[in-house]
Amino acid sequence: MTAISSSLSLAPEGNLTRYLQDIRKFPMLPPEEEYLLAKRYRDHDDGSAAERLITSHLRLVAKIAMGYRGYGLPLGEMISEGNIGMMQAVRRFDPDRGFRLATYAMWWIRAAIQEYILHSWSLVKMGTTAAQKKLFFNLRKLKGQMNAIEEGDLAPEVVGRIAESLDVSEEEVVNMNRRLASPDHSLNAPLRAESEGEWQDWLVDEREDQETELGEREELGQRRGFLTAALASLNERERAILTHRRLAEEPATLDDLSRRYGISRERVRQIEVRAFEKLQKSVQSAAAAARV
Numbered sequence: 001m002t003a004i005s006s007s008l009s010l011a012p013e014g015n016l017t018r019y020l021q022d023i024r025k026f027p028m029l030p031p032e033e034e035y036l037l038a039k040r041y042r043d044h045d046d047g048s049a050a051e052r053l054i055t056s057h058l059r060l061v062a063k064i065a066m067g068y069r070g071y072g073l074p075l076g077e078m079i080s081e082g083n084i085g086m087m088q089a090v091r092r093f094d095p096d097r098g099f100r101l102a103t104y105a106m107w108w109i110r111a112a113i114q115e116y117i118l119h120s121w122s123l124v125k126m127g128t129t130a131a132q133k134k135l136f137f138n139l140r141k142l143k144g145q146m147n148a149i150e151e152g153d154l155a156p157e158v159v160g161r162i163a164e165s166l167d168v169s170e171e172e173v174v175n176m177n178r179r180l181a182s183p184d185h186s187l188n189a190p191l192r193a194e195s196e197g198e199w200q201d202w203l204v205d206e207r208e209d210q211e212t213e214l215g216e217r218e219e220l221g222q223r224r225g226f227l228t229a230a231l232a233s234l235n236e237r238e239r240a241i242l243t244h245r246r247l248a249e250e251p252a253t254l255d256d257l258s259r260r261y262g263i264s265r266e267r268v269r270q271i272e273v274r275a276f277e278k279l280q281k282s283v284q285s286a287a288a289a290a291r292v
Helices: 002-008 013-025 031-044 047-055 058-066 075-092 101-121 130-145 156-166 170-181 210-232 236-247 254-261 265-291
Strands: none
Touching: 013 058, 013 075, 031 047, 047 075, 058 075, 058 101, 075 101, 101 130, 130 156, 130 170, 156 170, 210 236, 210 265, 236 254, 236 265, 254 265
């Protein structure tokens, strides 16, 4: 369908009126003729039959595209995308199913236009799931039906009704409404007219600066050094019991250690407490000496 595709590409937006007038010249096809043309294309890959099927439905594409004018995107581009969907519909249409091409094609046309809107409306990816797409394309209509078209967040009862109607979470309704109410703005846009400052100049980097990060890394390394030296000051049994009880990812129980060393549970506890006290004193002494 390469030749057909090039013949259906829209002229610039300024010639849209002429395009809408031109497509009225293509007559609607009666059911019998549509069926025969569809069979010719399916069975013999007849390009002329496909072109007649497509051109006879260009007015349907334009009508569907006009229903999406509220998203602020060029109507000509949406019609172009709808035409691509129309071509896909003709390519996959089975005339022996018993329904008209328009009934089948409108789903392909809407899908192509909606995909274009989702990719063009926002710089930030949105509408990635079927539920989010349904919410994106139905939220405005439902708000109008509920007389909730004022600016700002929706009332909780309205959010609940919309969420129930579209089978999505209330959080998704709130987030999508805020996204639709606040279109994207460039960070390079000037703060005000004739101003050299840009919005990005006011962004705050919440990450730690390099000096702070380096200082914390050095302090952590110093603490580890103090701990290693303090552990080395303990005898072998104290170090082992303290490590198993307080430094292991899965601390050992008093019963386990009492059986391992052949001593009572109380004796294990006493060794642990004494070793920890010695460890604390050693670390504190090393830290105090480092500050001097």
